[in-house]
Amino acid sequence: MSSEPFTFLQDMPELNRITDETQTASPSAQTVSSARLEQVQESGAAHIASHWQRSQHDFQQRHIGPNAEEIQQMLEYLGFPSLDALIDQAIPAGIRLKQPLQLGKGRSEHELLKELKAIASKNQVFRSFIGMGYHNCITPPVIQRNILENPGWYTQYTPYQPEIAQGRLEALLNFQTMVIDLTGLEIANASLLDEGTAAAEAMTMSYGLYKGKAQAFWVSQECHPQTLDVIQTRAKPQGIEVIVGDHRTFEFDQPIFGALLQYPASDGAVYDYQGFVDRAHAAGALVTVAADLLSLTLLKPPGEFGADIAIGNTQRFGVPLGYGGPHAAYFATKDAYKRQIPGRLVGVSRDVAGQPALRLALQTREQHIRREKATSNICTAQVLLAVMAGMYAVYHGSAGLKQIAAQIHQLTVILATGLAELGYSLGAEPFFDTLRVEVGEQQAAIVERAIAHQINLRIIDAHTLGISLDESTTLQDVQDLWQVFAGERSLPFSLETLSPRSPLEPSSPFYRTSPYLTHPVFNTYHSETELLRYMHRLQSKDLSLTTAMIPLGSCTMKLNATAEMLPVSWPEFAQIHPFAPLEQTQGYQLLFQQLEQMLAEITGFDGISLQPNAGSQGEYTGLLVIRRYHQHRGEGDRHICLIPESAHGTNPASAVMAGMKVVVVACDSNGNIDITDLKAKAEQHQEQLAALMVTYPSTHGVFEEGIRDICDIIHANGGQVYMDGANLNAQVGLCRPADFGADVCHLNLHKTFCIPHGGGGPGMGPIGVKAHLVPFLPGHTVINIDGASNRQPATANGKAPTRMGAVSAAPWGSSSILPISWMYIALMGTAGLTRATQVAILNANYIAKRLEGQYSVLYKGKHGLVAHECILDLRQFKKTAAIEVDDIAKRLIDYGFHPPTVSWPVAGTVMVEPTESEAKPELDRFCDAMIAIRAEIREIEQDKADRQNNVLKNAPHPASVLISDEWDRPYSRSQAAYPTPWTRDNKFWAAVGRIDNAYGDRHLVCSCLPIDAYT
Known part of the structure; x- marks a missing residue:
């Protein structure tokens, strides 16, 4: 037996010492210097130095799909001796970097996670009662583990290919239904970016719908300040005047096209807005209400007092604070405005067999498709977070959500009663979860005592504090808050002696009486067993990177490594309020500075x-x-x-x-x-x-x-x-x-x-x-x-x-x-990042070369090469075989692949981007599939297959079609389902047949269907 392992163990202390020194170095010096390695070698630790050097490249090898042998094979196929030679031909010499980036060497996952944990520990996770639209909440562990931390959910692409995205689309339909029910409006989109930008989108939508000459948008002074900030930023370039005022005194003496109200107000007060809404409508203006969605389980919904639009944040539905995001905003409105609503809509349609099937509805009204005629540039959503929020509602149901809201409100009432007993003047009633407390000259002392208790309060102005309670608040938290406000005094009361009375009793005019979340999906999966199975059923209907390559041009669907994802769930990152004092967020500030430096170095x-x-x-x-x-x-x-x-x-x-x-x-x-x-x-x-x-x-x-x-x-x-x-x-x-x-x-x-x-x-x-x-x-x-x-x-x-x-x-x-x-x-370092780019370009050119003679590559550079993606021209097949680009895309699903980007930037083409993370065998499988599809097209061109009834026109082929008693197609079930050997080994099945897009647009339904629709 070799003695080498024992030598390694003897030298381990020296390696640990070097590694510890390295972990405390700055980002630009996060590697052991060559001189240090020489010192190690001279001390007899050559094995350690060699092993340590190799370990630094482990992640690069994990992230980049092709190994050295596969890279060489692809280079030889393309006729290049090296990656450098390929890049010299692909990228103009005049723009090439003259020296490597200064990012240091790549490092190991274990080492960097340890360092990032040290950075995260510089954040202080206080109990946050700041509110302002952001609240602590409890993410059900079953949702955290099986959605937030599950690559089967977070590595999916936008559901432009609905046949392989039915699970996610159903989850988004649940989200839309939840928003529609709680707001009392008729239609909702599949989420927006955050509450502030959703409010700005409501402003521009109102502006676009207004038929008069008004250029002013009215905003209540009770709105969250960050929302007003975003609105003012967005209004200025549009030439919109923003008027800030009090809804109780505004006389509509200046024409406005729209108005924004906060419900409850930022300081917690619940106002009766009915009179204001009526006057706004009489003046021809649309009214937007920024509503706390959880409060709407107890409060009269905006749709019931005449709101035209409701917007807000769903963060408190189980999504961590995350120092500000990501969170899913919501946007609901009247059915009459469905073609103006920004963002995406999930709608119910049907497939070729007549079965219900989901898709993105009214895609032609998506704003960015209208280019310079658009009134919004939104082309994305917060899908993963919307799925979490929707599942939170599925898990708790209407009764569970109401119980959570009632508990928060009751604790707020108890807190308010105690503060009044302490002599503090409170803001207006009724309220839901937030109190405005007038503290006068005591503010500084109270805030200091709160910090000592690791509590954050909102400073509204020089003499006023705000306190917002949430799902995680306990009776002990309430007692701690009392003590903070009491100071050195002993509490003159106890929980038992207080007699709190809720201002939101069922007899209150603000109390909600209408039902919500009555659909079975919100009343079935309340045990973890049932919810887990439901989420897994949905996940199984979606093709993600856990299944196969997603070769989408311009979308870069590369590896999202587990080591990169782990820190997202760490409490030191996840449980920080975005308006926490800067001295409590030093870990985040350090992270931001280092990331900014990295990005600045990469981009110049x-x-x-x-x-x-x-x-x-x-x-x-x-x-x-x-x-x-x-x-x-x-x-x-x-x-x-x-x-x-x-x-x-x-x-x-x-x-x-x-x-x-x-x-x-x-x-x-x-x-x-x-x-x-x-x-x-x-x-x-x-x-x-x-x-x-x-x-x-x-x-x-x-x-x-x-x-x-x-x-x-x-x-x-x-x-x-x-x-x-x-x-x-x-x-x-x-x-x-x-x-x-x-x-x-x-x-x-x-x-x-x-x-x-x-x-x-x-x-x-x-x-x-x-x-x-x-x-x-x-x-x-x-x-x-x-x-x-x-x-x-x-x-x-x-x-x-x-x-x-x-x-x-x-x-x-x-x-x-x-x-x-x-x-x-940091994992990749200079060499790893550079090699990743080189391999991305190599992979794209390998695909383009392998498909040469089967398909035309539409555009190439000076030396006949592409960059990291290529466009395959499929337009000729419409003439030769009556085959459209969508037919080829849907047939790729039968082969187990997500189709490339379809008909963009050129109609009738597909744009393919393999990324650097896909290994050569996967690239070859994709090329083999495309070549096999070309052979299927050739059979049509040669009249060996029918021009209308063939494997491409009928694709994709779900299991329900293949196992039906009737089969009248002129090709075999085997050819339809298993066109290649690998599909027999690991078949991904489309959940539905090809979807009828036109039907879904003509019969627009954007909320959950009754169960009998599926029978």
Whole structure:
């Protein structure tokens, strides 16, 4: 037996000492120096040094799918001796990095989790009674483990292919039904980003529906301050005036197109808004009510007192605070406005067999599809969090939710009674869970005592505190609060001697009498056994990354490693209120600073804002930064935004929302920006040119050779270059946007940097900007972002801070998922990130080459290569075999794959992006499937198969069709179900047959069907 293991054990203390030293190093020095390794080797610890070095690359090998042998095989197939040689041909030499990124070496999962835990421990998890739309809650463990922490739920893609997304769509239908029932309105979407942006969406929807000349939106002074902040940010570029006032005294002497009310008010008061709503309607305005959804189990719902729109947050339905997100906002309205509602709608349709089937309804009315005519740029949701909130309602049911709300309210009543006994004056009655306490000159002392008890209270103003109770509040918490307010005094009462009386008795005019959550889905799964089985049944109907590759172009469905996901559930990250004092969030602040530094190094930008909580919001924020910059320089008339005709629909939609006018730039036959047309339009609009929006690599999956010239043309004409970061996955470690001319870029952390898609959300869309734009990044009205540790106030030309207002309700957006990207970057290091990009480009080119001769690749670069994705042209088959692109997409489901991106950016094509995480055998299976489908098409072309009744037209083939007693199709069941050997080994079955989209739109149903509809 070799003695090597024993030598290893003898040297272990030295390894531990080196590792401990390394863990305390700064991010830029998180590796053992070569000199240190030499010292170890000289001390006889060569085995330790070698083993330690190898361990640092373990994660890179786990994240990148192909091994060294497979990479070499693919390179040889493509005719390249090395990855470097491939990249030299794929990426223009003029934009390549001259030196490696300065991110250090990749590190081990165990080591980094230990370090991140140390960072997290710098956060202090106090009992939070701040409220303001954010509450502690109890996530049922069965939901936490089986949804939040389950890759079968968090690695799904947006349900654009509904046949393989029936489980998630049902969960979202439950969410919509929950919102409809509780708000008393007729239709609800499948969630929005947060309450503040949902309120802003309600404002712009009201503006779009208004037929008069009013330019003003009225907002109650009782609304949450962060909501008002976001509304003011969004209103300004639209030319909307925001009026803030008291609903009790506003006389409608100024025309308004809409109004926003808070219910209950931010300080807890429950007001009778009926009179105000009636007067608003008489003036022609729409009324939006921002309502606490849990309170609506006890309070009269907005729909019953005339609200046109209801918005809010579902966070307290089992979703952790997470220092601000991600959480699922809700948006409900009247059926008459179903074509104007922002975001996504899940609707009930039917499949080819006539069975109920779910899909995204009215997709043609999705705002971003309308491009520059859009009134919203929303193209995403918070699906994973909406699923959690919906399941919370399924688990508890109507009776359970009402019991939770009643308990919170009763504790609030008890607290209020005791505070009154202590001599404090309270705010208006009735209330639900929040009290306004007038404390006068005692405020500082009370807050100090609260901090000593690890309690956070809301400071409303210099003499007033707010206290909000929640599901996790106990009688002991109430007693602790009394003692905080009593100070040195002994309590002159006890729980037993108090006589609390609820202001929300059934006799109250505010008390809810209408039923809700009556559907069986909310009254069946109350035991953990039943809920677990229900969730698993839904999960089994969805294709996720646990099943197969999801090769979606521009969407980057790469590995979401378990080690990256674990910290999301840590209490130190999950249980922090977004408005907790900065001194309690030092762990988060350190994480933000380090992540900002990492992203700045990767992109070359000078400043990063983490606040935008979706890619579309990053686009919007970047354009607002550009507009604010021009205005600061006295060039506020710069409002023209040039956008290539190939751009994703959110680009023109974002430009319009930012108050810009879109001018479309042509593309040439190779899919590149037509530089001649660009130059002509830039010069034509020289005096008014604000920006160019450009995606790089291009939307067509090609590294355009002229990108530097494109940026120079815009700068020469006074504009700024906004780069859409959707394709940053092809740049990391090889080139940087800021180096070749971009001034702003949004970074899809849910794509390039491994935050999972979650079935269509969460996402994060931070922006990077050059130094001259840093002063104009988003601020926040509640938390002073510049006051966070080690951040200096932003200035411009020596003038006072000029930050714009907030673009998200929380200061740092969806903070609790940022550890995912921090982990990914630190795990990979410079070499790992660079190799990941190289392999992503290799995998895409391997697929393009393997399918050569079967399908045409629509666009290629100068040397015949693509970037990290390729477009396959399927348009010819419509003529030769009557086969549409959707037929091929649905047939891929039978082969066990999620179809690629369909008909974008070119109708009749598919865009394929394998990512770096897929190994060669999976790439080959996908190519084999596409080649087999081409053979099936050829049989139609040769009249060996019927042009209408064939395996493609009838795809996908669910089990219910294949095992039916009747089979009258001119091909075998075996050919339909098992077209390849691997499908026999591990078959993923579509839950339904092909869905009839038109039927679902003609018969729009966006809530749960009665059970007999399925029989």
